Amino acid sequence: MHHALLVPDILDHIFAFIKADSQQISRRTFAALARTCSALSDASLDALWSELRSLYPLVSCIYDTNMKLNDEDTLETNTDAGPDLTVFNKYAYRVHKVELSGYEGGWRATAVPDDLGVFHVLRIPTPLLPNLTHLAWTDELSLALLWPLLNPRLLSLRISSFQWNPKSTPLLLSKIRGLCPELNTLGLLFYLSEGYEAIAESFLSRVICSWKKLEVLDYSPVGCECILNLSALSCLRILRLRVDNISDLNLPTNSLSFPSLHTLQFQANSLATANSILQAMRTLPKSIDIFLPVYRSGDVGVDTVEPILQPISQNVSCGNLEEFRLNVPAFLSSGALNGSNVLRPLFLCCNLRVLRIMMTPLFLLVDDDLRAMASAWPLLEELELFDCRNLYPPVPPQPLPIMDLPGDDDDDDNDLPPVPPLPVGLPPVQPLPVGLPPIPPFGIMGPMMSLHLDATASFQDFNMVRSTRTPEITFHGLISLLELCPNLRFFNLAIDATKLDGLRNDKPGGGVCNRLVKYPRLVDSHISDPEAVARILLDILPELETIWGEGSPGPFTAMFSSTLPQGWDEVHRKMLDSKAAQRL
Secondary structure, three states, rough: OOOOHHOOHHHHHHHHHHOOOOHHHHHHHHHHHHHHHHHHHHHHHHHHHHHEEEOHHHHHHHHHOOEEEEEOOOOOOOOOOOOOOHHHHHHHOOOOOOEEOOOOOOOOOOHHHHHHHHHOOOOOOOOOOOOOEEEEOOOOOOOHHHHHOOOOOOOOOEEEEOOOOOOOOHHHHHHHHHHHOOOOOOEEEEEEEOOHHHHHHHHHHHHHHHOOOOOEEEEEEOOOOOOOOOOHOOOOEEEEEEOOOOOOOOOOOEEEEEOOOEEEEEEEEEEEHHHHHOOOOOEOOOOEEOOOHHHHHHOOOOHHHHHHHOHHHHHHHOOOOOEEEEEEEOOOOOOOOOOOHHHHHHOOOOOEEEEEEEEEOOOOOHHHHHHHHHHHOOOOOOEEEHHHHHHHHOOOEEEEEEEEOOOOOOOOOOOOOOOOOOOOOOOOOOOOOOOOOOOOOOOOOOHHHHOOOOOHHHHHHHHHHHHHHHOOOOOHHHHHHHHOOOOOOOEEOOEEEEEOOOOOOOOOOOOOOOOOOOEEEEEOOOOOOOOHHHHHHHHHHOOOOOOOOOOOOOOOOHHHHHHHHOOHHHHHHHHHHHHHHHHH
C-alpha cells in the first residue's frame, strides 16, 4: 500500500468519499477493507461500527463465539464457564452512536427487548458500550430497558413516544441525571394520561433543568410551568416544543429569556398558543420555525398570519431575526386574497435572510409588493411563498377509500421474514440506515391528511381553487428582486410568465445577473412563449440548473409532466440546448 494512504488528511477524504455512497455500498466497502487491508483494518472497523441502528450485530458476536455445533448438528453452549466476550469487546468500544428504531430494515420489530435480554441473562458488564455518546431510544420501549446503555460519556439522549407512568417514570428519569451528567442534547416526547398533568408538569421542569449544560431540547411541555422554568437553561441554543394541550397556553408577556438561544421551533395547538409563545419571548432568536395545524381551530383565512407576525414586529429585538419559517397546512377559504400587507410587520426585521411561508390559500402579490419586500430585506438569501395545494395534482371527484380500522387482523404488512445469517465478528452488510433523523419539532403532513369534509364536494372545491389561482408577479418584479437582493440563492414564487412586455430584446435583464440561484421553483407559473422565457432566464440566472425546485425528481417524471403547467418542460430543454451550444 502506498505511504500516502497513511496520511490522516488523505485517509479522512477517502473515508468521507466512501460514506457519501449509499449505506449498503459503504458498509460493504468498509467490511472489505477491514478483512483485506491490514493497514486500514482498524480505521475501517471504527467507521463500520461507529453508528448502529440495532443491537443485533453486537449480540451476534456473542452468539457466534459461544454457540457451537455438536456431533448431532445441534447448537449447544458451555454452561460451566462464563461467556466468551473476546469478539464482543473487540467491537463494543468502537460504537459511538446507537439509534434504536425497533425496526432493522423493517424485519426486526421486537428485537430490542430480545437483544437486551441476552446481555442481561449472560450478565454482561455495564455499561455495554463504554464510549457511546449518542443514544436514540425507540418508540414505546420501557425506560427500564435503557439502563445498560447509559454511561457518563453520553452527550445526546432522545426518548420518543413513551407512555408516562405516574409511579415508574419519575423514578427512572431522575436516575438518568446521575448516570449521564454531561448531556447537552435531550429529547423527551411522551403520552400523558388525563389527570397526571400537574404532577408531570412539576417533575419534568426539575429534571430537565438539572442538566445545566443543555444546548438542544426537544420537548412536549405539559403546561405553562414546564416552559417558564426552561429559562434556567442559560446554555440552550435550540429549543423545539410540541404543544399538544387541549387548552391554550397563556404565558405572561416577556416571561421567557434565553440568552444563548439561536433557534426556536414549535408546533402550536392554536393561534392563541402561538401568539402567547411569541409574546413571551423577551429576546427573539435568530431563527423561528412554526408549524400551525390551524384546521383544529376551524376555517380561517390568510389573516391567520397576522397575529403571529405582530408580536415579532413589536419585539425590541426584531432586528435579530434572520430566518422565519411558517407552515400552515390547513384547508382554508377558497378565495384568492391580496394579503401583501400581512407581511409588512416583518419589514422591521432588516437582517432577514430566510423567509419561507407555506399555507393555503397563499396571498397574492404584485411586482410592487415584491420590490418593497426586497428593499426591506436586502440580505435575503431564500424566499418561498408557497401554496400547499401545488404539492398535489388535481384530484377527480370520488368517494374516500375504505381503510382498515386500527386493530384489523387482515393486514399482512407485519409478517416478518426470517433473520438472515451474519458473518462472524462483523456487523451485517445489509442496508442499515445511517441514523434516525432528529426528533422533529412537529409532524409534517400534507394539508389533505387532516380534512374532515364531504369527499366529493371538498375535492371539487380543491381543484377549483387550485386551477383559478393566478399569480400577479411578473419577470419585471423578479428582476427587481434579484437586483435588490444580490445574495439571493433560492426562491419559490408563482410568476405570470405570460407578461413579457419589454423583455424580448437581447438583454432582457437590463444587466441584472445572479449567479447564485441554481435550483429555484418556477413551475407553478403560467407560460405562453417558452423560447422567450428560456432566453430571459439564461440572461438573469446564467448558472441555472433546473427550474423544478430543490430536491425535485426532475422535469421528465410522469408525476410532474401530468400535473404542471405546459411549456416549462420545453423551457428546460431549450436552456439545456443553449448551454450545450455555448460549451462547443
